[in-house]
Amino acid sequence: MRARTVQRAPDPYASRRGGAFGLAERPDPVVWGAGAGPLDASELARYERDGFLSVMDLLPASRAAGLRAEAHRLRAAARPDAEAVVIEPDSDVVRSVFQVHERSEAFARVIRHPRLLAIAHQILGSPVYLHQSRINFKPALDGREFFWHSDFETWHVEDGMPRPRAFSVSLALTDNHEFNGPLIVVPGSHRAYLRCPGGTPREHHRESLRRQRYGVPDRASLRRLMAGRGLVAPKGRAGSAVIFDANLMHASAGNLSPEDRVNLFLVYNSVENRLEAPFSELPPRPAFLAARAVCPLEAEA
């Protein structure tokens, strides 16, 4: 981690800096690689344009079922007060368990899935490492809404990720359907950048992972970003995945169904986009939220 110096260049992704907020340019590309890979030209063009891509049946149902069982085991073993365990805002139900690839052989293996890594190389144009892993449980009845946000805004301000040269994978371990709070995205929103109002309080992440209050877009800019773009919920059965740009505006409703919605969430970052000091006055968040050690991933055998 390089020390923060006064020479730091002007930040195109400054956010939560008091006065200036609202829509800004994204000076960086979406697709960083030029080479071939598992995505054909039309898929790659769609990812570039929309900021996301559904990968149906990335894993066979049996492997998804095995990972789901493993997720339930991790949840049962989770101490609610443990650092890497997050509880729902209005109940004592586990919402997320972080760093699951460090806690389980099965998850350590799936992060090195050959197709995922090949897509990552193709889009990000370099080897990649894992910025974050977590299971989002969105528990039956009690799983609450996630409001609109860009993950990159948080990773930039709070973790020091310099550029949006990263993407997320949301891998369904249960079916994701209309009633259990599937991911909702604003297609094309990744090509703008939304500076948020306000600042960031210290130790913000303890609260923000339960209910976000900072790094939340102002309503007027959000409406401008959404205008004419529509909304899409890329649903899918267990084993399917959605990959989406680090800066794509996304949200999800609560889970009103009587069954948990369990997704594995992985963030791949380019090894050429390693974390610096956070783009704020605060110390970086802990490693379970943002890996600072860069270990390039190699595909599982």
Added chain:
Amino acid sequence: MRARTVQRAPDPYASRRGGAFGLAERPDPVVWGAGAGPLDASELARYERDGFLSVMDLLPASRAAGLRAEAHRLRAAARPDAEAVVIEPDSDVVRSVFQVHERSEAFARVIRHPRLLAIAHQILGSPVYLHQSRINFKPALDGREFFWHSDFETWHVEDGMPRPRAFSVSLALTDNHEFNGPLIVVPGSHRAYLRCPGGTPREHHRESLRRQRYGVPDRASLRRLMAGRGLVAPKGRAGSAVIFDANLMHASAGNLSPEDRVNLFLVYNSVENRLEAPFSELPPRPAFLAARAVCPLEAEA
């Protein structure tokens, strides 16, 4: 309003009475009339079985647009601290305006819509009056979730409605779609009754209309009620309506879309089911929530 006496019969719909909660029988019918009406035999059978019915295009688009404009006018005129105005839990945005048929000629007329009243007579088997009217705004981005509940449970405990011989109409004044928090129902759930745990604090309704904490089913009973029934979101464009039994378990997610979802909500009660003293220790809620004067409705000319 009859005074509460010690001779009051045992209450089949007792709820929030301390120890006893969970699933119970509904001793009353769903369809109270035997006569003909606008619903054909299969529609009536479906209403009896599922507890709800979609009425597509009850109003032409132009009349829905007129009512929508009227709703916006009422909202603009609403004082946030007025009794019949309810604000969203996490913001200062208007969530509901009650007793709209008293505030507007257009709404006073639509509650006497001939087809609605004819359906009401057919289902409830008697003349009807209006128990409650309101506009639910579910404002863009800030409109929050309504958790699972039976309206009748509240009307019984807090208003003194003796029997579930009433139904609601949710009339779309804007399109209701996947992303703006449409009504979600548990088909068939109206044929059981779910006694809720806990009690009812005094002046509860000031808070409950923003975020419900009492009259909320316990999770285990709710799961039992939902088991095998599935979920349905009867969406529809502006001018369409959903009519549903007073005791149907229903909910809705937040509105994550950038446009308000505006619905007119009407409750028709049989004149033979007039309110008594509340089935609790509390005084009745105010008239803007539960009309105590019974004025049988006649169809508009």
